Amino acid sequence: MSTPFYVSPQQAMADRAEYARKGIARGRSVVVLQYTDGVVFVAENPSRALHKVSEIYDRIAFAAVGKYNEFENLRIGGVRYADLRGYTYDREDVTARGLANVYAQTLGSIFSSAAEKPYEVELIVAEVGNAPEDDQIYRLPHDGSIVDEHGSVAVGGNADQISSYLDQRHRDGMTLAEALRLAVDSLSRDTNGGERTLTAEHLEVATLDRTRPQQRKFKRILGRQLSRLLDEHGGSGAEKPEAGAEGDAGESSGAGDAAGKGAKGKGANGKAADGGTGAKDDSGPGAADGSEAESGSED
Amino acid sequence: MDFLGGQAPELLPGKRPLPPVQGAIEAPHGTTIVAVSFPGGVVLAGDRRATMGNVIAQRDIEKVFPADEYSAVGIAGTAGLAVEMVKLFQLELEHFEKVEGAQLSLEGKANRLSTMIRSNLGMAMQGLAVVPLFAGYDIDREKGRIFSYDVTGGRSEEHGFAATGSGSVFARSALKKLFREDFTEHQAATAVVQGLYDAADDDSATGGPDMARRIYPIVTVITEEGFKKLTEAEVSEIARAVHERRLEQPDGPRAALL
Numbered sequence: 001m002s003t004p005f006y007v008s009p010q011q012a013m014a015d016r017a018e019y020a021r022k023g024i025a026r027g028r029s030v031v032v033l034q035y036t037d038g039v040v041f042v043a044e045n046p047s048r049a050l051h052k053v054s055e056i057y058d059r060i061a062f063a064a065v066g067k068y069n070e071f072e073n074l075r076i077g078g079v080r081y082a083d084l085r086g087y088t089y090d091r092e093d094v095t096a097r098g099l100a101n102v103y104a105q106t107l108g109s110i111f112s113s114a115a116e117k118p119y120e121v122e123l124i125v126a127e128v129g130n131a132p133e134d135d136q137i138y139r140l141p142h143d144g145s146i147v148d149e150h151g152s153v154a155v156g157g158n159a160d161q162i163s164s165y166l167d168q169r170h171r172d173g174m175t176l177a178e179a180l181r182l183a184v185d186s187l188s189r190d191t192n193g194g195e196r197t198l199t200a201e202h203l204e205v206a207t208l209d210r211t212r213p214q215q216r217k218f219k220r221i222l223g224r225q226l227s228r229l230l231d232e233h234g235g236s237g238a239e240k241p242e243a244g245a246e247g248d249a250g251e252s253s254g255a256g257d258a259a260g261k262g263a264k265g266k267g268a269n270g271k272a273a274d275g276g277t278g279a280k281d282d283s284g285p286g287a288a289d290g291s292e293a294e295s296g297s298e299d
Numbered sequence: 300m301d302f303l304g305g306q307a308p309e310l311l312p313g314k315r316p317l318p319p320v321q322g323a324i325e326a327p328h329g330t331t332i333v334a335v336s337f338p339g340g341v342v343l344a345g346d347r348r349a350t351m352g353n354v355i356a357q358r359d360i361e362k363v364f365p366a367d368e369y370s371a372v373g374i375a376g377t378a379g380l381a382v383e384m385v386k387l388f389q390l391e392l393e394h395f396e397k398v399e400g401a402q403l404s405l406e407g408k409a410n411r412l413s414t415m416i417r418s419n420l421g422m423a424m425q426g427l428a429v430v431p432l433f434a435g436y437d438i439d440r441e442k443g444r445i446f447s448y449d450v451t452g453g454r455s456e457e458h459g460f461a462a463t464g465s466g467s468v469f470a471r472s473a474l475k476k477l478f479r480e481d482f483t484e485h486q487a488a489t490a491v492v493q494g495l496y497d498a499a500d501d502d503s504a505t506g507g508p509d510m511a512r513r514i515y516p517i518v519t520v521i522t523e524e525g526f527k528k529l530t531e532a533e534v535s536e537i538a539r540a541v542h543e544r545r546l547e548q549p550d551g552p553r554a555a556l557l
Binding site for chain 2: 049054056076079080083084086087088
C-alpha cells in the first residue's frame with residue numbers, strides 16, 4: 001500500500017509555474033512596440049497559416065506564445081467575447097482592459113485548478129487609441145496576472161534579454177520602419193549572444209494602425225510591403241519612410257490577402273538585416289537579470 | 300449566430316414571443332432597392348424614404364449597408380427589424396472571418412442571409428416582413444452577383460439587374476429597358492438612379508431625389524477593390540443629370556420599339 005506524500009501548496013504552485021515557464025521558453029518570441037501611428041506586432045513565425053498575432057476587434061489585437069492549441073482556444077474565446085459585447089452594446093464598448101480581465105480570469109483559474117495542467121502560454125492584448133498616449137498594452141503571463149506595459153514588450157523564449165534590449169533602444173515617436181527594424185534586431189539575437197538573420201519569410205508582422213480609414217484598424221503586413229519596410233531602414237538611419245508605408249497600408253487589407261506573397265525580395269532583406277544589426281552588441285546574458293519583476297514574484 | 304443562440308438566445312431576432320395583434324402594426328417601412336451588375340462589379344442602390352401607412356416616417360433613411368469588404372445588403376420592409384438583421388449579418392460575417400482566418404464565399408454569405416430571413420417568418424406573417432437584396436463581388440468567379448429573396452427566405456440569383464420593395468415592379472421594368480451587358484461603373488450607377496426615379500414616379504412610398512433638401516439615393520459600388528459608397532457629390536451629379544433630362548422627357552429615356 002502506498003503512502004500519499006505531502007506536498008506543500010507553495011511547492012505545488014512553484015512546480016506548476018516552472019512547468020508553464022519551461023513550455024513557454026521553448027518557443028520563439030513575439031515583440032510588440034508602440035510607434036507613432038499605432039502598435040506593431042512582430043513574431044518570428046515561419047508558418048503562413050498558423051498565426052501568433054491576430055485581430056480581436058476594431059482596435060484590439062492579440063499576440064501569443066506557447067502552445068498553439070491553448071492560445072488558439074483563448075483567441076477564439078476573445079473574439080467571441082468581443083463580438084458579443086459589441087453586438088449587445090456598441091462597438092466602442094469593447095475595450096482591451098475588459099478583454100485582458102477576462103483572459104486573466106481564465107488563465108488564473110486554470111493555473112490554480114488542481115485538476116488541469118496550467119496553460120503554457122503568455123499573451124499580449126493591445127489596443128490602439130486616437131493618440132499614442134491612449135494606446136494600451138497588457139501582458140498576461142501564464143498565471144493570470146496582468147502587467148500594464150508601455151513602449152515595448154516581449155514574450156516568449158528569450159523574453160528577458162529581448163525586452164531589456166528593447167527598453168534601452170525604444171523611444172516614442174518611431175516610424176513604422178524604425179520600430180520594425182528594432183523589433184527584428186531584437187528577435188535576431190540569440191541567447192548565447194550570437195546573431196541570426198531574419199528575413200521576411202521568417203516574420204509575421206501586423207499593425208494596429210490608427211490612421212487607417214476603416215473601422216477595423218488591424219492589418220497584416222505581408223510580402224513585398226514587408227520586404228520594402230525592412231529594406232528602407234537597412235540603409236540609412238535617418239530616413240523617414242512614412243509616406244510610402246502609409247499609402248500601402250490603405251490599399252491591401254482584410255484577411256483575403258494571399259498568403260503566398262511572402263516569398264519575394266529575400267536577397268535584399270538578408271543584406272538589410274545584416275547591416276542594421278552589426279553595430280550594437282552589449283546586453284548579453286548579464287542584462288537579463290534585473291529586468292523582469294514578474295519572473296521572480298510568481299512562485 | 301449559432302454561438303449567439305447558445306450563449307444569449309434572447310438577442311436573436313427570431314426567438315422573441317410574438318405580440319398579440321389587432322390589425323396591422325404601424326412601423327416604418329423601407330421601400331425600394333435596386334441592383335445592377337456590370338463587367339467588374341455590381342451597383343446596389345436604395346431610395347431614402349421610410350413610410351408608416353400613408354405618412355412619410357423619414358426622408359433620409361439609409362437602407363443600403365456594407366455587409367463586409369466585398370458585399371452589401373439593401374433592405375426593404377420593416378426598418379427596425381431590417382436594420383437589426385443587417386447588424387447581426389455583418390457581425391456573423393466578421394466573426395467568421397476572424398475565427399477562421401478566411402472570408403465566407405459569396406454563396407455562403409447569401410445562404411446565411413436566407414436562413415436569417417426565414418427565422419423572421421413569424422413576424423412576416425403579421426406584416427413585419429424584411430426582404431433584402433444582397434449583392435457582392437465574387438472573388439473566385441471574378442464578377443459581381445446579385446441575390447434576391449422572398450419573405451420565406453427563398454433565395455434566387457438574379458442576372459443583370461434586380462429590385463425589391465414596394466416600387467420594385469416599376470424599377471424592374473425601367474431597368475429591363477435600360478440594362479446593357481457592357482455597362483461601365485458610371486453607366487450602371489446612372490441606370491439604378493433611373494430605376495429609382497421611375498419607382499418614385501409611380502409608387503407613392505418610394506422617394507425620388509429631393510433637390511430642395513439635397514437628399515439623393517444611396518448608391519454603392521462593389522468591385523474587386525471592395526465596397527465603396529459613392530459620395531454625395533457623385534450621386535448628386537448623376538441625380539441632377541437624370542433630373543435635367545426628365546424635365547424635357549418626363550417618362551425618361553425611350554427604348555426602340557422593335
